[in-house]
Amino acid sequence: MKIFLAGANGVIGRALVPKLIAAGHEVSGTSRRREGGRHIEEMGAHPVIVDVLDARKLKKAVKAERPDVVIHQLTDLSDRDFEANGLLRINGTRNLVDAAKAAGVETMIAQSIAWLYVRGEAAAVETDDLDPSLPPYKSVVALEEAVAEMPRGVVLRYGAFYGPGTWYAADGEFAAKVRDGELSRGPAWTSFVHVEDAADATVAALDWAAGPVNIVDDDPATADDWVPGYAAALGAAEPKAGRHAAATGRPASNAKAKSLGWAPAHPTWRTGLF
Numbered sequence: 001m002k003i004f005l006a007g008a009n010g011v012i013g014r015a016l017v018p019k020l021i022a023a024g025h026e027v028s029g030t031s032r033r034r035e036g037g038r039h040i041e042e043m044g045a046h047p048v049i050v051d052v053l054d055a056r057k058l059k060k061a062v063k064a065e066r067p068d069v070v071i072h073q074l075t076d077l078s079d080r081d082f083e084a085n086g087l088l089r090i091n092g093t094r095n096l097v098d099a100a101k102a103a104g105v106e107t108m109i110a111q112s113i114a115w116l117y118v119r120g121e122a123a124a125v126e127t128d129d130l131d132p133s134l135p136p137y138k139s140v141v142a143l144e145e146a147v148a149e150m151p152r153g154v155v156l157r158y159g160a161f162y163g164p165g166t167w168y169a170a171d172g173e174f175a176a177k178v179r180d181g182e183l184s185r186g187p188a189w190t191s192f193v194h195v196e197d198a199a200d201a202t203v204a205a206l207d208w209a210a211g212p213v214n215i216v217d218d219d220p221a222t223a224d225d226w227v228p229g230y231a232a233a234l235g236a237a238e239p240k241a242g243r244h245a246a247a248t249g250r251p252a253s254n255a256k257a258k259s260l261g262w263a264p265a266h267p268t269w270r271t272g273l274f
Contacts, residue, residue, distance in 0.1 A: 001206065004065050004105075005029040006052055006096055007073035008045060009036045011165050012111065012158075015199035016073065017043040023203055028065045052092040055099070062099040069206060070100045072110035072147070080173070086139035093143045097150060106151040109205045114157040114191050114214050114252040116140055123220065123253035126157070126212045144212065152210045156201060159193035159216035159252060162273045163266075166195055170234065178231045184242035186223045189249035191216035192273065194266035204262045213257050219268035220251030226269060233274035 003020055007013050008029025017040070020027050027045040030052065031037045037047030050061045052074060062070065074092050076084045093110070100108055117124035118131045130137060147153035162168035169175065177183040193201075193216050201215045227239050254264070266272045 001068040002026045002066065003028070004048075004062055004067035004070045004100075005045070005073065006070065006092075007075065007111075008040050008043075008047075010073050010075055011161055011195055012073045012198055012202065014043070014165065015195050016071070016202055017045050019199050019203050021045065028067065030061075052095055053088070055095040058095050059099040059102050062096075062105070063103045066103065067100075067105055069107045069109065070096060070105050071202065072096055072108060073202075075111070082135070086136065089136075089139035089143040093146045097146045100150065107154070107206075108147055108150045108152070109154045109156065109202060110143060110147045112140055112144055112155045112157045112212065114159045114216050115189075115249055116157075117250045117252065119248060120250045123251045124214070125253050126214060126256055148210070150210070154205045154208050154210060155212040156198075156205060157212055157214045157252070158198050159191040159214075161195045161198060162192055162269060163195040168230075168273055174230075175234055178227070178234055178236045178239065181237060181239070183227055183231075183239060184223065185227050185239050186242040187247040188223050189220055189247075189251050190223070190226065191220040191252040192226075192269040193217050193264065194269075194272050197264040197266055200265070201257060201262045204260065208260055213260070214252045214254055215257055215262075216252045216254045217264045217267055217269060218254065219270065221269065222247075226273065229270070229274055 003025050021044045029040040029045040030048045032051050037049050040047040076088045116130045118129045144155050167173040231239050
């Protein structure tokens with residue numbers, strides 16, 4: 001298949017391009033900058049230099065590439081600018097869906113998140129409600145609703161990425177927070193997924209039916225569980241417990257993804273995060 005990958009230089013994009021090519025697909029990957037395009041070319045894909053927030057140019061670019069599938073891995077988190085990332089989810093997704101439909105593309109696979117479910121102890125499945133009180137709710141729902149307009153729109157609700165190039169890598173954002181004593185223990189839930197497993201799931205999703213799918217490992221954990229071991233592995237001081245910390249978040253179930261044939265090669269963060 002010919003695949004148009006929006007966000008080819010992101011954490012998932014860098015893991016995904018080689019896997020798509022190894023599977024026999026022809027990949028065109030987007031970047032806003034020429035230097036990013038050179039990296040895409042080095043990975044074996046065709047670079048497309050375009051800003052997805054420019055609807056007219058994006059529509060022209062997608063039409064020129066004539067893809068069979070559009071994969072949406074767009075984020076804007078290099079500076080931890082969550083407002084910019086939210087706008088990209090809303091406006092970038094809108095533009096990408098419109099461009100795909102104008103080019104006659106029927107299938108889109110898009111990145112979403114698995115930590116937006118209404119709080120609870122039981123593992124959340126894809127039909128459970130999302131929590132409108134959480135800050136990303138508006139942008140995530142806008143993304144998922146736009147992708148659902150496609151004849152076949154698959155939404156991958158990824159867990160927290162760990163592995164090379166992520167915030168949890170030894171040189172990443174969360175590692176720095178632990179070393180600075182800024183990350184506390186507590187009852188907040190996280191469902192993790194190794195970045196390579198997330199990329200493998202994205203390749204598998206080329207054959208999946210429309211709808212959301214949680215892409216997480218087998219071992220959701222609270223910060224009381226994973227933060228102390230993570231700090232020890234980094235040689236950091238023992239993290240303190242957050243004062244008056246309340247239980248937040250919810251574990252996510254990967255049962256649906258497993259029923260579709262995917263399973264994480266890294267079933268638990270305990271053998272990869274550390």
